[in-house]
Amino acid sequence: MARLTPMMEQYMATKAQVPDALLFFRLGDFYELFNEDAVTAARELEITLTGRANGGVGGDERTPMCGVPHHSAEGYILRLVEKGYKVAICEQTEEAGAAKGIVRREIVRVVTPGTVMEQKGLQAKANNYLASVVEREGSFGLSFCDLSTGELLVVEHDSEQKMLDEMLRHQPAEIIVPFGEKTTPHAITLRDLLACVLTEGLEKTHNLARASEVLLSHYGVMTVDSFGLANRPQALCAAGMLLAYLDVTQKRNLNHLKMPAYITSDEYMTIDSFSRRNLELVETLRDKGKHGSLLGLLDETVTAMGGRLLRRYVERPLANRERIEQRLDAVEELYKNLLLRDDIRQLLDAVYDLERLVARVSYGSANARDLQAIGSSLAVLPSLKGRLESAGAPLLKELGQRIDNFDEIVDLIERAIVEEPPISVREGNVIRDGFDxxxxxxxxxxxxxxxxxxxxxxxxxxxxxxxxxxxxxxxxxxxxxxxxxxxxxxxxxxxxxxxxxxxxxxxxxxxxxxxxxxxxxxxxxxxxxxxxxxxxVRDAVSEILGKIQEAAESIAAVDVLQSFATVSIRRRYKRPVLNNDDRLYIEEGRHPVVEAMLKGEPFVANDTLLNTAENQIALITGPNMAGKSTYMRQVALIVLLAQMGCFVPADRAEIGIVDRVFTRIGASDDLAGGQSTFMVEMVELANILHHATPRSLIILDEIGRGTSTFDGISIAQAVVEFLHQSPKVGAKTLFATHYHELTTFTESFAGVKHYSTHVQEQGDSIVFLRKILPQAADRSYGIQVAKLAGLPEEVLARAREILVDLEQGGHGHETKPRIAEAANTPVSVAAPSKPAKPTAQLSLFDAAEHPVVDELRKLDVMRLTPLDAMNLLYQLHQKAREE
Ligand SMILES: Nc1ncnc2c1ncn2[C@@H]1O[C@H](COP(=O)(O)OP(=O)(O)OP(=O)(O)O)[C@@H](O)[C@H]1O
Ligand SMILES: [Mg+2]
Missing domain, CATH: 1.10.1420.10 (MutS, DNA mismatch repair protein; Chain A, domain 3)
Structure with a gap:
C-alpha cells in the first residue's frame, strides 16, 4: 500500500480523535474535508466534491475532498450542525514560517447542535439546550445547559414519563447519554420522541465520584454541598457528565456557566407534554409555529432575554399564591401607569441580548461590536433601575435593586472602542484615539x-x-x-x-x-x-460577568411583566382573583387566541362554574362546530394565564389555585411515534386518571371518539363515573361529548351538570350562537355542518336518508356497526381496554345475580341495530337502577 503524505498522516491522526464529527481541516485560507467527511459535506452543503490524486490513500485511487474558504466557514458549519452533524474545527496552531517540516495543527473546538455559540445559529427568543440524562434503579438525573446564556439546570425524576416530560419541555438540541448507552430503550425513546441528536458522554464521567470531581474543579469549590445537591446523586452525575463533554468539545474557559440550579416543582403547576401540546401553549398543533399559540399572543417582549423567559413562564405557570400575586401586582401597576410602562419599554428597547453577549465575552468569541453593544446596553440601566425602584409594586422594586452599577465598565468601553468598529478584532481600527x-x-x-x-x-x-x-x-x-x-x-x-x-x-x-x-x-x-x-477591555467585562448576568435576569423579568401588561391592555383583560379554595368561577370568559384571530365577528363570551362538589363535572353536548372545544380550552387557558401572573380574558375570574391541568383534546395521530389515534388517546387518558388530584383541572374532549360507538360510549361513561366517584380524584372536569346517551346516564349524578352549545335551526340550516346553556343537547346537526363544509349534495341527501332510517330503526343488515358483529357478549363491551379502576368500570354491568343478566343472555346480539342496542342498554340500565 502506498504511503500517506506527511500532511495526510497528520490529517488521519487528527480525524481519529473525532470519529463522529466532520473534520474541518485548515489548509491555508481553506478548511478542507477528506474521504467520507468530504462526501457527506459536499452532499449536504451542495458544494463541489473533488479528488486529490495520490494525496491520501494512494495508488490510483483519488481521495475525495471538498473545501470552504475560512472567512465564510461559519455559515457552512452552522448549516451542518443544524442538520444534526458535529463539526470539529482543526486550526494551524503555529506560523507557517516557524514550523520545521509540517506545521502543527490542533482541534480547537467541536461544534455540536447543543453547543452552538454563533448568533446566526441561535434563535433570539428561544434557548438552545444541551441535555444529559443518567438512570439508576429507576431514578433519573437530568441536566440542561444553554451554553449561549450560561444557564445550567438540574433535576431528578422517579419515572421515565416525568423524565420524558422534562425533556419535552426543554426541547434540547442534543442529549448526552452515558458512555455505551446509546442503544438502551430509554435512549431510543428519547431519540424518537425528541428527534434530536443523541451523543454518548465520555467514558466513566457519569459515575458519581468522577462527575463530582468535574463539577468541583470547574466551579472551584470544595464540596458538592455548595450546589445544594448533596442528596441528589443522579443530578450530580448528569451535570458532571455534561460538563466533561463541554470541556472536551469546547476546549476553553467556560466561566460564564452559572452554578447548577435545581428545578423545583412544588412552586409550579404541572402541565404534562400532551396538554402543553393540546393547548397550543408555545406552538400550534397544525404547523408547529409560534404564531397562533398562546406564546405568540402574549409575546410583546422587547428584548430577546424577555422573549426566552416568557416562554418559560408560559410553560410553567406558578402554583404558589404569593408569587402569583407578586407578579399580578407588578402587572397591575404597569397596566395602570402608562408612563411607567412606556418608559420601561423604551429603555428595554435599547438593551441588546446581554446574556448571550457576555457569554461570548467569557467564551472568547466576542468582537468589538459585541463590547459596544454591552456598553450601550449597560448605559441604559441606571435609568431603568431608577424607574423600577420608584415603582410601588414590591416585585418591580426588587428587580430594580438587583441591577448593579456599571458606570466604570460603560466608561471604559466608551473610551476604548471606536464608533464603528470592524467585525475583525485582529486588523486594527478598533481602539479610539486618546485611549492609549x-x-x-x-x-x-x-x-x-x-x-x-x-x-x-x-x-x-x-x-x-x-x-x-x-x-x-x-x-x-x-x-x-x-x-x-x-x-x-x-x-x-x-x-x-x-x-x-x-x-x-x-x-x-x-x-x-x-x-x-x-x-x-x-x-x-x-x-x-x-x-x-x-x-x-474584554477581560474587564469578563471580570464582572456575574453582575451582568444578574442584571440580565432582572431585565428579562421586567420585560415579561411589561409584556403581560401590554397584552392585557390591548385585549381588555382583567386581573383575576386567586384563592386557595377549590372553586373556579369565570364570568364572560373568552378564548384568548381564538378571540384574537377572529376577524369581523365578535367572540361570544361564556361563564363557567366548577368546584369539587355539585359542579364537579360539566358535561357539554352540542352540535359540531358550535364551540365546545373552544369553550373548554378557554377555561384551561384562563387558569394558566392567571397562574402565570397575567390578566385574563374575562369580566371576572375567581380561581382556586390549580395544581395540574390535564387535557385530552381532539384526535392527534402520533404516526411517527408508532401509535394509532386511539392508542394515543388511551395513553393520555390513562395518564390523567392516574395522576389527577382534587386540585386538578381536567379537560376531556370527545373521549372514545377514536373507536367504535359502543366501545367509545362505554369508555366515556366509565371515565365520568370514575372521576365522579373516586374520592381520590374529584377533580374539576370539563367533558365534551357527542354521545348524548351520557347525559341520560349521568342525570342522577350529584356532581355532574349538563351544558350545551346553543344553535338556532333555520329550515335546513343552523346558526351558531356560541352560547353555553345549562341544559343537555338532543342533536348533533352533523349533516348541517357537513353541508356548511361543502359536501356534495348527493352525499348530503343520502346521509339524511340514512339518518332518518337509523332513527326509525328500520334499516337492514348492512348498516350494522362493527361492534354488533364482533362482540359476542355485552360484557366485553364494558371491558374495552385495561380498566383504570375495575370497580368503577364495571358498575354498569356489575350484576352477576341480577335479573337483567338473564335478559342479556337471551339477547341475539348479532341481530341488534346500534340504535336498538342503545335503547336496550338504556332500558336495562333503568331496570338495574330500579331494583
Ligand atoms: N365563543 C365563540 N365565539 C365566536 N366564535 C367561536 C366561539 N367558539 C367557537 N367559535 C368558532 O367556532 C369554531 C368551532 O369551534 P369548536 O371547534 O370549539 O367547535 P366544537 O363544538 O368543538 O366542534 P366539534 O364538535 O366538531 O369538535 C372555532 O374555530 C371558532 O372559530
Ligand atoms: Mg370539538
Whole structure:
C-alpha cells in the first residue's frame, strides 16, 4: 500500500480523535474535508466534491475532498450542525514560517447542535439546550445547559414519563447519554420522541465520584454541598457528565456557566407534554409555529432575554399564591401607569441580548461590536433601575435593586472602542484615539508617514514634470512610484526600477524605502497593540460577568411583566382573583387566541362554574362546530394565564389555585411515534386518571371518539363515573361529548351538570350562537355542518336518508356497526381496554345475580341495530337502577 503524505498522516491522526464529527481541516485560507467527511459535506452543503490524486490513500485511487474558504466557514458549519452533524474545527496552531517540516495543527473546538455559540445559529427568543440524562434503579438525573446564556439546570425524576416530560419541555438540541448507552430503550425513546441528536458522554464521567470531581474543579469549590445537591446523586452525575463533554468539545474557559440550579416543582403547576401540546401553549398543533399559540399572543417582549423567559413562564405557570400575586401586582401597576410602562419599554428597547453577549465575552468569541453593544446596553440601566425602584409594586422594586452599577465598565468601553468598529478584532481600527498613549504615538507615526507620501506625489510631479506620476502600495512590493511608458524618459537617476508593467514602470527611492519601513513597523505594532488593548477591555467585562448576568435576569423579568401588561391592555383583560379554595368561577370568559384571530365577528363570551362538589363535572353536548372545544380550552387557558401572573380574558375570574391541568383534546395521530389515534388517546387518558388530584383541572374532549360507538360510549361513561366517584380524584372536569346517551346516564349524578352549545335551526340550516346553556343537547346537526363544509349534495341527501332510517330503526343488515358483529357478549363491551379502576368500570354491568343478566343472555346480539342496542342498554340500565 502506498504511503500517506506527511500532511495526510497528520490529517488521519487528527480525524481519529473525532470519529463522529466532520473534520474541518485548515489548509491555508481553506478548511478542507477528506474521504467520507468530504462526501457527506459536499452532499449536504451542495458544494463541489473533488479528488486529490495520490494525496491520501494512494495508488490510483483519488481521495475525495471538498473545501470552504475560512472567512465564510461559519455559515457552512452552522448549516451542518443544524442538520444534526458535529463539526470539529482543526486550526494551524503555529506560523507557517516557524514550523520545521509540517506545521502543527490542533482541534480547537467541536461544534455540536447543543453547543452552538454563533448568533446566526441561535434563535433570539428561544434557548438552545444541551441535555444529559443518567438512570439508576429507576431514578433519573437530568441536566440542561444553554451554553449561549450560561444557564445550567438540574433535576431528578422517579419515572421515565416525568423524565420524558422534562425533556419535552426543554426541547434540547442534543442529549448526552452515558458512555455505551446509546442503544438502551430509554435512549431510543428519547431519540424518537425528541428527534434530536443523541451523543454518548465520555467514558466513566457519569459515575458519581468522577462527575463530582468535574463539577468541583470547574466551579472551584470544595464540596458538592455548595450546589445544594448533596442528596441528589443522579443530578450530580448528569451535570458532571455534561460538563466533561463541554470541556472536551469546547476546549476553553467556560466561566460564564452559572452554578447548577435545581428545578423545583412544588412552586409550579404541572402541565404534562400532551396538554402543553393540546393547548397550543408555545406552538400550534397544525404547523408547529409560534404564531397562533398562546406564546405568540402574549409575546410583546422587547428584548430577546424577555422573549426566552416568557416562554418559560408560559410553560410553567406558578402554583404558589404569593408569587402569583407578586407578579399580578407588578402587572397591575404597569397596566395602570402608562408612563411607567412606556418608559420601561423604551429603555428595554435599547438593551441588546446581554446574556448571550457576555457569554461570548467569557467564551472568547466576542468582537468589538459585541463590547459596544454591552456598553450601550449597560448605559441604559441606571435609568431603568431608577424607574423600577420608584415603582410601588414590591416585585418591580426588587428587580430594580438587583441591577448593579456599571458606570466604570460603560466608561471604559466608551473610551476604548471606536464608533464603528470592524467585525475583525485582529486588523486594527478598533481602539479610539486618546485611549492609549503609545498607540497614539504609533498612529501619529503612521499618519505622518502617510502624509509624507501624499506630499511626495505632488513633490515628485513638480520635480520631474511628469503629471501622471503616482505613489501607490501593494502587498508584495510595498510603496512605489509609478510612471507610464510615455514618460519614462523623464525619470531621474535616483529612481530604482522595481517592477515592469505593460504600460509603465514602478520605482522606489531611498527616501521612500526608509519611510516605508517606518510606516509598516508602526502599523504592525499598532495592530498588535490594538488587539492587546481590546483583550484588556474584554477581560474587564469578563471580570464582572456575574453582575451582568444578574442584571440580565432582572431585565428579562421586567420585560415579561411589561409584556403581560401590554397584552392585557390591548385585549381588555382583567386581573383575576386567586384563592386557595377549590372553586373556579369565570364570568364572560373568552378564548384568548381564538378571540384574537377572529376577524369581523365578535367572540361570544361564556361563564363557567366548577368546584369539587355539585359542579364537579360539566358535561357539554352540542352540535359540531358550535364551540365546545373552544369553550373548554378557554377555561384551561384562563387558569394558566392567571397562574402565570397575567390578566385574563374575562369580566371576572375567581380561581382556586390549580395544581395540574390535564387535557385530552381532539384526535392527534402520533404516526411517527408508532401509535394509532386511539392508542394515543388511551395513553393520555390513562395518564390523567392516574395522576389527577382534587386540585386538578381536567379537560376531556370527545373521549372514545377514536373507536367504535359502543366501545367509545362505554369508555366515556366509565371515565365520568370514575372521576365522579373516586374520592381520590374529584377533580374539576370539563367533558365534551357527542354521545348524548351520557347525559341520560349521568342525570342522577350529584356532581355532574349538563351544558350545551346553543344553535338556532333555520329550515335546513343552523346558526351558531356560541352560547353555553345549562341544559343537555338532543342533536348533533352533523349533516348541517357537513353541508356548511361543502359536501356534495348527493352525499348530503343520502346521509339524511340514512339518518332518518337509523332513527326509525328500520334499516337492514348492512348498516350494522362493527361492534354488533364482533362482540359476542355485552360484557366485553364494558371491558374495552385495561380498566383504570375495575370497580368503577364495571358498575354498569356489575350484576352477576341480577335479573337483567338473564335478559342479556337471551339477547341475539348479532341481530341488534346500534340504535336498538342503545335503547336496550338504556332500558336495562333503568331496570338495574330500579331494583
Ligand atoms: N365563543 C365563540 N365565539 C365566536 N366564535 C367561536 C366561539 N367558539 C367557537 N367559535 C368558532 O367556532 C369554531 C368551532 O369551534 P369548536 O371547534 O370549539 O367547535 P366544537 O363544538 O368543538 O366542534 P366539534 O364538535 O366538531 O369538535 C372555532 O374555530 C371558532 O372559530
Ligand atoms: Mg370539538
Amino acid at each position: 498613549e503609545y498607540l497614539d504615538t504609533l498612529k501619529t507615526a503612521s499618519r505622518d508617514g502617510k502624509r509624507w507620501l501624499a506630499e511626495l506625489e505632488q513633490q515628485e510631479r513638480e520635480a520631474t514634470g511628469i503629471k501622471s506620476l503616482k505613489v501607490g502600495f501593494n502587498k508584495v512590493f510595498g510603496y512605489y512610484i509609478e510612471v507610464s511608458k510615455a514618460n519614462i524618459q523623464y525619470v531621474p537617476e535616483t529612481y530604482e526600477r522595481k517592477q515592469t508593467l505593460t504600460n509603465g514602470e514602478r520605482y522606489v527611492t531611498p527616501g521612500l524605502k526608509e519611510k516605508e519601513a517606518l510606516i509598516l513597523e508602526a502599523e504592525e505594532k499598532m495592530v498588535d497593540l490594538e488587539y492587546q488593548l481590546f483583550c484588556q
